[in-house]
Amino acid sequence: MTGEGDLLHVVTSDEITPARRALGKTLIWGSFGVMVAAFLILGLAETGRIAMEVQNWRPALYAYLFWATCLCIAQVVLYGEKGKRTLFILPATLFVVAMVIFPLIFALGIAFSDWNLSSPDGRKFNGLDNIRQMWGDPFYWNALKNMVYYTLAILVEYAIAFGLALILASQIKARKFFRVAFLMPLMLSPVAVSWMVGKSMMEIRFGPLARLARWLGWDRPSFFGDPEMARAMIMMMDAWTYIPFMMIMLLAGLQAIPKDVQEAARVDGASGWRGFWEVTFPLMLPVSITAILIRIIFKLKLADIIINVTSGGPGGATDSVTSFIFREYRDRSNVGYGTLLAIVYLVLIVVAITVFMKLVDRWMNPKY
Template sequence: MSNDITSGRDAVIASVSASRQALGTWAMRVGTFVFFVAVALQTLFAAGLTSFGFETWFPIFVGFGLWSVLLCAGNILRYGEVGWRALFVLPAVFFTVAMVIFPTFFGLYIAFSDWNLASASGQHFNGLTNFYQMIGDERVWNALFNMIFYVGTVLVQYVIAFGLALLLNADIKGQRFFRVAFLLPFMLSPVAVSWMIGKSMLEFRFGPVTNFLRHLGWENPSLLTTPWLAKATLAAMDAWVWIPFMMILILAGLQALSKEVQEAAKVDGAGAWSGFWEITFPLMLPVSVTTIILRIIFQLKLADIVINTTSGGPGGATDTVSSFIFREYKDRSNVGYGTMVAEAYLIFIIIFIMLLLKLASRYMQRQE
């Protein structure tokens, strides 16, 4: 079937005249060459390395639009009807380039510049200065070590979510009510949770939770001012929001399991505990691994609850890399250094997730 499709596509392309194909090829090549040369020259001009360039990046934006038109026209000229079909894909490609690829490379350009919005000197290229500063910045390393703790709590969240999913999968009264009730935290915004719980219920002087703890005999219930306790409190708040997400994924996996296998295990004399460890848990491994990896990806971006509750305090004890980057932008107006940390953290996340997926794949293969 695929060979028929390929041969049909080749036949359509072959029907286009050679001169038309050549014109389309040159249109695409010339447009691409001119656009990327213009981007390179503008980058050098913005970095102060050349005197030739535009005052703003708007002409480059217009050039991107013209380049897109030339690519579309070149595709049509070169491939004929097949080129017209490609036009349905090209808008998505251009959108990805404009919204993902270009901002990433532009961020790299900013990362290698000294750009503080509070300074009158403006932006100028400073090479690897930001990188060396980041390597020696104890605040960045502190935030990374904090992320090890926050990511480690995902395993605890998984255990709780699995238990709740087993409960909701059982034949109990009020099953629908409990499903909605357990999902309520996930329906709330993390910003709302941080203000509702962190700024209101856990407030040191008048918060109902801290007042209740005083009645129990705790003289100084400083849940958000003691370093280790503040970190544990934020982890608990974050878990309260995200455990329902893990629970619903695991519940979907449990409901997809074959009932015949579980019933056969009961007939063979397997108890509830042995049936779980020998039947349910192994069959749920693919869903479990997917759930944990997705949750780790979200956890690596943890910022909103930290920013709105403690702002990384006390003394950076609850800081995450994302909250540190936010404060570097907002409080210190240090765009260049903040972008360097953000780009380095992006590379770290990509490498970490790739290694995690590889380890998960090997683990799953050994279990088969």
């Protein structure tokens, strides 16, 4: 028999009458109809299909809040005590929908429109014109190509971070000091790094690195005049900022490896380089994949250093997609075209990360 204490965890089913069930369905579908009607009227007014002046989309927000409230009330009306349990997660779900889905739909509307903030005509629907402009935009494709270079540089950053983590995991003198010292670049913002290194130390007239280059025989040092060198300098500054992040993750993974596993490997003759490849590196794969994936996400947002140091120059050679989109908004006030570029970039990121995770899963879990 069930004890009295267990009754606290039993949800009794309320008796739902037909009238109560009809009231709940009316609340849901009635409020949903009001919301759809509000969105439809505002959309038709926005596109000029009906003669109605629309100041903003605030009525649509009110209609959504009305539907969300009725939906929550209807859960209790339709399901009684079980419906109250739904209220623990339903408001949060509706909030996420409001903060993610609706802005994305609004962004899609902007992406297929001609909206330049410097134009007095306002926003106008232009169909696929922005896609055609993107397809023929060499600067955008150049920015995408640069992102491939920037992302591939993560492999070098990973190798450096792994080497530093191995050094800090060993029994060296002043190990704690070096751990703090190596983490200092991560404590600085990319904006500070761009001004401290790119704008000050690499300044072609009075910067200490420029003076050192002249002392070594480089007559006219220009770190950002040549496209290839400028891109390399951007990579170096970004790497200097974020290598400590990968290093600290890999160091934590190295310290989590059981000592008895390493000792058993040394007893079996797997010491030095062989022990690293056959024992340490395979055990570190999950941490390594996580560190690389997070670093890729950070790299795909690269913009701060580029905007402050080169503004994408020379001739767009250092542009990332994010910095290019930023300049479309700031310099050209081209909201419609910039939004389309951002959405396309988002789709490319989702596809690339999904493919990357699939390949990693196949590599780490092969099916025979």
